[in-house]
Amino acid sequence: MHTLEIRDLVVALTETPDKPIVKGVSLTIKSGEVHAVMGPNGTGKSTLSKAIAGHPDYTITSGDVFLDGKSVLEMEPDERARAGIFLAFQYPSEIPGVSIANFLRAAVQARLGEGEDLDAVAYYKNLYAKMDMLKIDRKFTSRAVNEGFSGGEKKRCEILQMAMLEPSFALMDETDSGLDIDALKIVAEGVNQLRGPKLGVLLITHYQRLLNHIVPDYVHVMYDGRIVKSGDKNLAIELEAKGYDWVKDIAVPAMS
Amino acid sequence: MQTSTQPEIFAEQEAAQAAAIGIDQSLGDFTYDVKYDYDAGSGLTENTVRYISAVKKEAPWILDFRLNALKTFLAKPLPTHWATKDLENINFDKIRYYLAQGQKPKRTWDEVPEDIKKTFERLGVPEQERKFLAGVEAQFDSEAAYSNIKDIVAKQGVIFMNSTQALREHPELFRKWFGKVIPTSDNKFSALNSAVFSGGSFIYVPPGVKVAQPLQAYFRINAENFGQFERTLIICDEGSEVTYMEGCTAPKFSTSTLHSAVVELVALKGAKIQYITVQNWAPNVYNLVTKRGLALEDAEIKWIDCNIGSRLTMKYPGVVLKGRRARGEVISIALANDGQHQDTGAKMIHAADETTSTIVSKSISVGEGRATYRGQVHIPKHLRGCKNNTECDALLINTNSRTDTYPAITVRGDKHATQHEASVSKVSEEMIFYMQQRGLTEAQAMSLAVNGFINDLASQFPMEYSVELKRLIELEMEGSVG
Numbered sequence: 127m128h129t130l131e132i133r134d135l136v137v138a139l140t141e142t143p144d145k146p147i148v149k150g151v152s153l154t155i156k157s158g159e160v161h162a163v164m165g166p167n168g169t170g171k172s173t174l175s176k177a178i179a180g181h182p183d184y185t186i187t188s189g190d191v192f193l194d195g196k197s198v199l200e201m202e203p204d205e206r207a208r209a210g211i212f213l214a215f216q217y218p219s220e221i222p223g224v225s226i227a228n229f230l231r232a233a234v235q236a237r238l239g240e241g242e243d244l245d246a247v248a249y250y251k252n253l254y255a256k257m258d259m260l261k262i263d264r265k266f267t268s269r270a271v272n273e274g275f276s277g278g279e280k281k282r283c284e285i286l287q288m289a290m291l292e293p294s295f296a297l298m299d300e301t302d303s304g305l306d307i308d309a310l311k312i313v314a315e316g317v318n319q320l321r322g323p324k325l326g327v328l329l330i331t332h333y334q335r336l337l338n339h340i341v342p343d344y345v346h347v348m349y350d351g352r353i354v355k356s357g358d359k360n361l362a363i364e365l366e367a368k369g370y371d372w373v374k375d376i377a378v379p380a381m382s
Numbered sequence: 383m384q385t386s387t388q389p390e391i392f393a394e395q396e397a398a399q400a401a402a403i404g405i406d407q408s409l410g411d412f413t414y415d416v417k418y419d420y421d422a423g424s425g426l427t428e429n430t431v432r433y434i435s436a437v438k439k440e441a442p443w444i445l446d447f448r449l450n451a452l453k454t455f456l457a458k459p460l461p462t463h464w465a466t467k468d469l470e471n472i473n474f475d476k477i478r479y480y481l482a483q484g485q486k487p488k489r490t491w492d493e494v495p496e497d498i499k500k501t502f503e504r505l506g507v508p509e510q511e512r513k514f515l516a517g518v519e520a521q522f523d524s525e526a527a528y529s530n531i532k533d534i535v536a537k538q539g540v541i542f543m544n545s546t547q548a549l550r551e552h553p554e555l556f557r558k559w560f561g562k563v564i565p566t567s568d569n570k571f572s573a574l575n576s577a578v579f580s581g582g583s584f585i586y587v588p589p590g591v592k593v594a595q596p597l598q599a600y601f602r603i604n605a606e607n608f609g610q611f612e613r614t615l616i617i618c619d620e621g622s623e624v625t626y627m628e629g630c631t632a633p634k635f636s637t638s639t640l641h642s643a644v645v646e647l648v649a650l651k652g653a654k655i656q657y658i659t660v661q662n663w664a665p666n667v668y669n670l671v672t673k674r675g676l677a678l679e680d681a682e683i684k685w686i687d688c689n690i691g692s693r694l695t696m697k698y699p700g701v702v703l704k705g706r707r708a709r710g711e712v713i714s715i716a717l718a719n720d721g722q723h724q725d726t727g728a729k730m731i732h733a734a735d736e737t738t739s740t741i742v743s744k745s746i747s748v749g750e751g752r753a754t755y756r757g758q759v760h761i762p763k764h765l766r767g768c769k770n771n772t773e774c775d776a777l778l779i780n781t782n783s784r785t786d787t788y789p790a791i792t793v794r795g796d797k798h799a800t801q802h803e804a805s806v807s808k809v810s811e812e813m814i815f816y817m818q819q820r821g822l823t824e825a826q827a828m829s830l831a832v833n834g835f836i837n838d839l840a841s842q843f844p845m846e847y848s849v850e851l852k853r854l855i856e857l858e859m860e861g862s863v864g
């Protein structure tokens with residue numbers, strides 16, 4: 127059982143530290159739970175996930191993030207990753223010339239101890255098992271990471287990496303952006319496959335439609351850098367019916 | 383590294399220079415008079431050249447060749463009108479051009495710096511080779527492994543020996559092509575090499591013989607091969623084939639500050655030569671090398687050249703396409719780390735109809751490293767059906783890295799086809815973050831990005847070299863992040 131606790135987190139762009147984007151967010155995720163964070167564009171959802179992962183463009187000006195009670199703020203992004211935090215990117219980078227298989231192999235190797243060598247046979251066995259589970263064609267992993275990928279392929283590549291690296295917590299940043307409905311279903315199916323008692327998920331989305339396919343345990347509505355309302359999956363449905371203007375009305379008293 | 387205090391740097395390294403070269407006594411038939419038991423001293427005069435020639439007991443024509451070369455060297459200006467001004471920092475008077483074995487400084491394994499030892503360890507360099515590379519042992523004796531290859535190829539009539547020996551044993555063969563592909567006066571450094579050359583390899587492959595395994599000068603010949611001014615000549619007779627590999631990926635510690643080799647290849651009708659270099663120089667070395675091949679009818683010459691390290695490398699392997707349908711290819715990878723300048727490229731001189739040339743160059747600049755591509759492709763008007771394809775790609779790792787591309791493609795006449803593509807890409811912060819988010823350290827992320835960039839070229843290297851190249855890049859990247 128693991129816990130990811132976000133406490134009073136304030137985040138700004140590193141170059142403009144006096145203009146916070148996330149203005150005090152607290153949220154606790156436990157293994158096995160799926161938390162959806164919804165909200166209009168520009169409200170700080172993506173910033174929240176990137177700051178937790180340690181993106182250099184963002185600076186945490188106050189508050190803290192604890193993984194199993196230990197602050198991650200002093201850790202490098204790669205240390206946070208190896209400690210079990212996985213960020214599924216909204217716009218994953220291309221890595222020309224590096225195949226998915228080799229990239230993942232390097233990532234798995236990076237998790238082994240000093241002087242410990244990866245068992246290549248076991249690695250490929252595991253990789254193929256995960257690909258079968260996610261119904262991904264074998265040829266896929268010989269392609270260079272994200273190079274020339276369609277939106278759907280990029281997201282599947284993220285899901286495959288998540289499956290291979292088995293994080294304790296997955297921060298999924300706008301997983302549905304740029305996907306048509308068929309791609310969305312495939313990606314959602316992948317996430318549902320990985321869902322289980324060992325994984326905690328923070329699912330960031332603009333649209334309610336993703337939550338038809340990945341049913342969250344909790345829903346948080348974010349507006350202007352704050353969580354203004356939390357509830358269960360029904361909150362998402364309510365939000366869909368009433369629109370984001372509704373949260374603005376809630377947000378006003380919260381800010382005063 | 384600093385660029386302003388040259389005399390000090392040279393003075394400090396004088397002792398190091400001394401380890402560079404020696405007479406290969408293992409050849410057995412060589413002795414030298416006790417009164418000559420010094421090095422040739424610092425600086426370059428006619429006496430230096432006479433001394434070298436006398437020690438080597440060379441034929442008079444070789445001495446004449448050297449003395450003429452010396453005149454050319456002294457008369458020629460440095461090519462600083464197009465090349466970097468850093469060349470002016472070479473102090474030719476401070477360099478020792480030749481050294482007898484007895485003059486080598488004795489260094490013990492304990493004196494070798496810890497980081498050098500560690501690097502050897504991580505590259506998996508065998509114990510004995512480590513000592514040799516670190517300058518502890520003057521000579522690396524792996525005759526057992528080496529003579530095995532020699533025996534096999536000797537049965538096919540292949541001659542493979544060092545140049546000094548070849549000049550003595552096969553003067554007719556040597557003389558016929560020596561200095562014909564790269565004339566003494568080609569440039570100041572080819573003239574310098576022609577005056578003071580010592581060591582290097584000589585290979586002759588008889589007609590129709592296809593040498594199955596690559597011949598290597600990879601720790602395998604003798605100390606002399608690692609000289610400052612080695613001279614290599616490879617002749618492939620009609621229809622024959624050979625692959626030659628030189629260099630090693632381990633850093634060469636305590637070598638001299640000026641390395642100026644000349645390599646000439648001759649591919650007669652229908653012959654194929656592939657010449658592979660992987661070199662990793664200490665960051666104080668000027669590596670100024672002239673490499674050129676002559677390809678006759680239906681012949682093929684391919685240079686695969688990988689340059690890492692050094693303070694300044696200037697190297698533009700070339701092919702003179704002299705016979706109809708001859709093919710030339712240069713594949714080059716250069717990595718310029720902080721304080722280094724890799725000025726590399728290729729030359730393709732089309733001199734017959736239907737000749738084809740290909741240049742693929744990839745450079746990586748890290749930190750304040752600077753990579754320059756310089757290409758020359760020449761197709762004259764009277765020819766027809768010539769083709770050239772040039773591709774140069776640069777990768778920048780930090781924002782203050784620098785890359786320049788100077789392609790000079792001269793095509794006269796309208797019966798030819800040329801293509802030129804160039805690209806500059808950057809390893810972005812976003813890409814590094816993406817990889818770090820998957821658990822790779824910053825250095826691992828960078829080396830993976832670099833390996834991806836050269837991946838398509840590295841796969842053309844023999845297996846053992848591409849594995850070593852990958853490890854080497856990892857080590858380079860490790861040093862480049864704080």
